Amino acid sequence: MRPSILWLPLAFLPWVPATRAAGPSPEGPFAHRGYYLTLTRTPTFGLDAWQTTVDAVRADGGNLVVLWTAGGFRSKKFPATWGHNTDHENVKADFTRDLIDYAHGRGVKVLLGFTPFGYDGVNRMSLDRPEWAATGPDGRPARPFGIHSWGRNLCPAREDVRRFMLEYVTEMYLDFYPNADGLLVESSDYAACHCRDCGARFFQNEFTFVKAVSEAVWARKRDATVVVYPHYFTGVDAPGLGVRGARQPFDPRWTVFFTPHSAHPDADLIRKAKGAIWSDDSPALRTPVEIREAARRARRLGCSGWVPSFEAFSYVPTEPEDGQAYLVGRRQLPLGFGWLKAGQPPYDELPARVNRVAYREYARNPDLPDMDFRAALGKDLFGAAATAEAVDDALALQRVLVTGRTWWQAAPVASPDRVRAMRAAGQLSPERRGEYRRALDRLREIDRRYRGKEEPFAGLHRPAQWVVDSWAGDAGKLLDPP
Ligand SMILES: [Zn+2]
Structure with a gap:
């Protein structure tokens, strides 16, 4: 998959050299x-x-x-x-x-x-x-x-x-x-x-x-x-x-x-x-809020560079990495995105693009007000069709897909197998069950709202639908109250 058309104008914009002696560089502090x-x-x-x-x-x-x-x-x-x-x-x-x-x-x-x-x-x-x-x-x-x-x-x-x-x-x-x-x-x-x-x-x-x-x-x-x-x-x-x-x-x-x-x-x-x-690990494992904090910390330290991890894995573990036997023999899903095709990189998928926009914007300006970040995000993801609701949904989807994610394991809400392993290990408390149920309900809302919609909203729908579908049938019972 190639970058969406929305990226092209940005990709080909030449960097404008700073022409003023004073004032912040347009490229930001790094x-x-x-x-x-x-x-x-x-x-x-x-x-x-x-x-x-x-x-x-x-x-x-x-x-x-x-x-x-x-x-x-x-x-x-x-x-x-x-x-x-x-x-x-x-x-x-x-x-x-x-x-x-x-x-x-x-x-x-x-x-x-x-x-x-x-x-x-x-x-x-x-x-x-x-x-x-x-x-x-x-x-x-x-x-x-x-x-x-x-x-x-x-x-x-x-x-x-x-x-x-x-x-x-x-x-x-x-x-x-x-x-x-x-x-x-x-x-x-x-x-x-x-x-x-x-x-x-x-x-x-x-x-x-x-x-x-x-x-x-x-x-x-x-x-x-x-x-x-x-x-x-x-x-x-x-x-x-x-x-x-x-x-x-x-x-x-x-x-x-x-x-x-x-x-x-x-x-x-x-x-x-x-x-x-x-x-740091914020683009790979966290949300735009932590990405912003990382940018601020890097600037405060006086670092000349900020190069955080955006690692995605696609190998097949031969050992119980992260202490999890259920992972052995199963190919890792890049960034936990199970809807990707084999060999497809994850970075143009909407949840990754949320963090990419965050990295781009906060690297240029760690003090960017939240309102401006949301405007930039809306423009990038949805162009002229952007709405406050769609931006909220994109942020919610991204947050659900990184909450509890590890380098090796998808977020529990995105992985019934992981929740099954948690239950077998006695780690699926009623509180966690409730938390996962509420997160899944949020994705169901996104799934319903954008069902049948074309791009740019299909990118919001696809991950939500994939997660919702993964809980169909018996898997859904894992989240039922005891
Ligand atoms: Zn030695």
Whole structure:
């Protein structure tokens, strides 16, 4: 599916350079704007789907995409890294270089994302080399973990592991996709290594690799952007990992990356760095209100970029991710949108467009009054046919579809299977049942109001109808009062 005609005038509007010396930039407070996306976890998205996604980024005023790629390309040196992804469109067709060229043609830069010593592709190296695995806080080998790609995180104190990381990442960037604009070196948010050589020195060991890979990249591409986490420089605790950061000298060629859950902002680094990017999860998991708050926070921190996650997954879990056995063997629904066709990206669907308009508008002006946001949203979704009621309905639909959503699971109201699993686990309280029933009633109202309507209102009707239909028959009894 291509972007609707409503987007075209925006997509082709040239950016007007600021002509006044004073006053806010028409592009807003952030020089770097766009989304963090995980190519490696969308095996069903081919080049077309990704080009559509880049179009969406551009239409939303973006000029940057973090394309998380490790585990999602056909590494020649380390085939184990894509063993879980043999059906991935990029593993089969290797389209990412073309995608990056396409993005450049649209004015969008691309950073390749990966995690040192953990996550996709990298953690699978522990399958054949158990001696590479990190040590858990209990002194035993780290437990297997993953999202799509399962394995153990690796120990950065080992010279052979650091050599693997350097060879793998330079292969990804310099051999496969040298047209990319740089790297996001995303420190793990789930595990460190607690072996005798790591523990308090974990980030020092990780830093040895980060410095080496940065130098290798800059030697070949002097202007490459290398985005790193603050843990190597601030010496403060890394949230959730049980180890402290290191205190290494900071090279001002680095750009720094901060998140609410894993890398807390540091004013000193923001001052020193080439750039500072704030990245939260509001477009993927929340509503326009949280998107606005994230924009304000990024501006308050003095970040030069705001690149939140808009990740959608389309892989088939092989493990009970999110602790849920019912997910195993079922393909993930991008953003929880079950009405999408196979391989279709979710970003042009109305509930996603609500958050895209929010991102675009609040990135330009974090202080945008609510009335103006609603006007912009109405114009974007419904053009001249916009009404206050339709805008209310669009916001309500979007809110229902993210309430309770997780990275892996659709909102309970959009997933009878999830509610069934909740009941089996004794987690379906009468309060929750009532809450889901009321949300479903709201969607029934939307379903009735726009039934048989054509575009632009069909986009509002389609998701509501899909949810309402999913509760037909026996499934509906799950929400009945006990
Ligand atoms: Zn270690």
